[in-house]
Amino acid sequence: MIEFVRRLPKAELHIHIEGTLEPEMAFAIAKRNGVDLRFPDFEALRAAYEFNDLQSFLDIYYETADALRTDEDFYDLLTAYLNRAATDGVRRAEIFFDPQTHTERGIEFDTFMAGFRQAIEDAERHHDLSADLIMCFLRHLGGEAALQTLNAAETHLEGVIGVGLDSSEVGYPPELFVEAFDRARRLGLHAVAHAAEEGPPAYVTGALDVLGAERIDHGIRSLEDPSLVARLTADQVPLTVCPFSNVALGVVEDLADHPLPAMVEAGLNVTINSDDPAYFGGYVGDNFVGIGHALGFGMEDLADFARNSIRASFITGEEKVRLLDEIDGASEGAG
Numbered sequence: 001m002i003e004f005v006r007r008l009p010k011a012e013l014h015i016h017i018e019g020t021l022e023p024e025m026a027f028a029i030a031k032r033n034g035v036d037l038r039f040p041d042f043e044a045l046r047a048a049y050e051f052n053d054l055q056s057f058l059d060i061y062y063e064t065a066d067a068l069r070t071d072e073d074f075y076d077l078l079t080a081y082l083n084r085a086a087t088d089g090v091r092r093a094e095i096f097f098d099p100q101t102h103t104e105r106g107i108e109f110d111t112f113m114a115g116f117r118q119a120i121e122d123a124e125r126h127h128d129l130s131a132d133l134i135m136c137f138l139r140h141l142g143g144e145a146a147l148q149t150l151n152a153a154e155t156h157l158e159g160v161i162g163v164g165l166d167s168s169e170v171g172y173p174p175e176l177f178v179e180a181f182d183r184a185r186r187l188g189l190h191a192v193a194h195a196a197e198e199g200p201p202a203y204v205t206g207a208l209d210v211l212g213a214e215r216i217d218h219g220i221r222s223l224e225d226p227s228l229v230a231r232l233t234a235d236q237v238p239l240t241v242c243p244f245s246n247v248a249l250g251v252v253e254d255l256a257d258h259p260l261p262a263m264v265e266a267g268l269n270v271t272i273n274s275d276d277p278a279y280f281g282g283y284v285g286d287n288f289v290g291i292g293h294a295l296g297f298g299m300e301d302l303a304d305f306a307r308n309s310i311r312a313s314f315i316t317g318e319e320k321v322r323l324l325d326e327i328d329g330a331s332e333g334a335g
Contacts, residue, residue: 001289001292001293001299001302002285002289004299004302004330004331005088005089005285005288005289005292005302006087006088006089006285007089007330008089008288008302008303008306008327008330008331009089009091009306009310009323009326009327009330010088010089010090010091010092010272010284010288010305010306010309010310010327011090011091011092011093011094011271011306011309011310011312011313011315011323012085012090012092012093012094012095012273012274012284012309013094013215013238013240013271013273013309013312013313014096014217014218014240014241014242014271014273014274014275015081015085015093015094015095015096015273015274015275015277015284016095016096016097016098016136016166016275016276017077017078017081017095017096017097017116018061018065018068018077018097018098018101018276019061019275019276019277019278019279019280020077020080020081020084020276020277020278021064021065021067021068021077021278022080022278023042023043023045023046023049023064023278024042025076025077025080026042026045026064026067027041027042027045027067029067029068029069029073029076029077030067032073033067033069033070033073035066035067035069037063037064037067038063045064048060049279049281051248051249051250051279052250053198053249053250054168054169054197054198054249055168057248057249057276057279058167058168060279061276061279062101065098065101065102066105068102068107068112069107069111070111070115071111071112071114071115071118072115073115074111074112074114074115074116074119075114075115075116075118075119076115076119077115077119078095078115078116078119078120078123079119079122079123081093081095082119082120082123082127082129082131083123083127084283085129085283085284086123086127086128086129087285088283088284088285089285090129090284091128091129091130091310091323091326092129092130092131092309092310092313092315092319092323093129093130093131093132094131094132094133094134094161094162094313094314095131095132095133095134096133096134096135096136096164096166097112097116097133097134097135097136098136098138098166098167099112099135099149099152099153100137100138100141100145100149101138103149103152104141109152109153109155109156110156113156113158113159116133116159117158117159120132120133120159130315130319132159132160132161132314133159133160133161134160134161134162134163134164134190134192135149135150135153135160135162135163135164136163136164136165136166136167137149137150137163137164137165137166137177137180138166138167139165139166139167139168139169139172139176139177139194140167140168140172141167142172142176143176143177143178143179143180146177146180147179147180147183149180150163150180150183150184150187151183154187157187157189160189161189161190161314162184162189162190162191162192162314163180163181163184163189163190163191163192164191164192164193164194164217165177165192165193165194165195165207165211166194166217169194169195169197169198169199169203170198170199173199173202173203173206174193174195174203174206174207174210174211174213175206175210177211178210178211181210181211181212185212190214190314191211191212191213191214192213192214192215192216192217192240193207193211193213193216193217194216194217194218195207195213195216195217195218195219196216196218196219196220196221196222197217197218197219197220197221197246197249197251198221198249198251199221200221200224201221201222201224201225201228202225204216204219204221204222204228204232205228208231208237214237214238215237215238215239215240215312216232216237216238216239216240217239217240218239218240218241218242218246219232219239219240219241219268220239220241220246220251220252220259220263222239222263222268223259223262223263223266229266229268232268232269233266233267233268233269236269237269238269238270238271238308238311238312239263239268239269239270239271240271240273240312241260241263241270241271241272241273242272242273242274242275242280242287243255243258243260243272243287243290243291244274244275244277244280244281244282244286244287244290245274245275245276245280246258247280248279248280248281249280254294255290255291255294255295256294256295258291258294258295260291260295261295261296261297264301269308269312270305270308271305271308271309271312272284272287272288272291272302272305272309273287273309274286274287288302288305299331300331303327303330303331306327307324307327310323310324310327311324
């Protein structure tokens with residue numbers, strides 16, 4: 001199954017680049033920049049990757065991101081992810097980044113965008129993949145801060161194809177961010193939003209109705225609202241599900257208990273992704289293999305998840321047809 005997953009063309013649509021900062025890289029970059037991390041070594045940092053909920057994860061997430069200071073740091077971070085993604089068969093990556101995590105520390109758009117753009121350019125030259133960026137707003141900073149961030153980003157949008165919404169979910173409904181998302185659409189950007197991971201199904205409805213979200217990131221609690229399930233199924237709204245993440249954050253107790261089979265049975269349009277793989281124990285290929293073993297999905301089921309990911313991506317129709325044909329070839333004869 002591992003080899004099948006690696007040769008299966010797929011898109012990763014829910015990946016936070018700051019969440020790919022492995023402990024070894026965090027310490028190397030921190031040393032390069034003279035930044036002191038409170039952990040004695042990378043093994044101690046990795047041992048701290050035991051989370052009770054989303055907030056306990058975010059506390060360490062923001063702390064380790066403080067090591068990132070220069071364009072070289074952001075280049076190294078994204079290059080490492082894209083190299084790994086290529087080995088997992090990722091042919092299209094639509095990558096979240098959190099500008100406020102950096103601008104709040106005094107790091108300018110020019111710095112991180114230069115590193116990101118060069119990493120994508122180099123990866124596209126060396127690997128058979130394409131990548132673009134989705135700029136996420138941090139919910140806990142509020143709607144006004146989101147709009148200010150978008151305004152600051154306007155001259156730096158080369159390679160940015162959309163906006164998203166992430167960070168602490170509960171208590172920060174989509175309605176707080178209407179103005180920023182309206183402005184983003186006027187700039188020609190796509191819209192996606194995290195909803196119904198820890199928050200209620202109503203956040204999915206709000207993301208669709210008031211933010212114009214084209215994809216819902218997570219969305220697993222949508223199953224609690226039959227009318228919402230019917231809507232998502234009828235409209236085939238893509239849900240970017242992250243199984244390992246859901247377990248690591250305590251949203252789901254065990255991978256074997258994940259609602260993914262029920263979501264598929266209901267006809268929901270599900271894709272498989274890794275979210276913050278450095279923290280949650282696996283990249284996208286690991287998630288594919290994990291659900292195959294824990295939930296009984298066979299190779300053709302995994303190929304269907306890959307097909308969903310390509311269809312849900314923001315690439316052109318011609319590119320989608322080409323990659324879907326490749327999936328058919330890779331899955332031919334699979335059990």
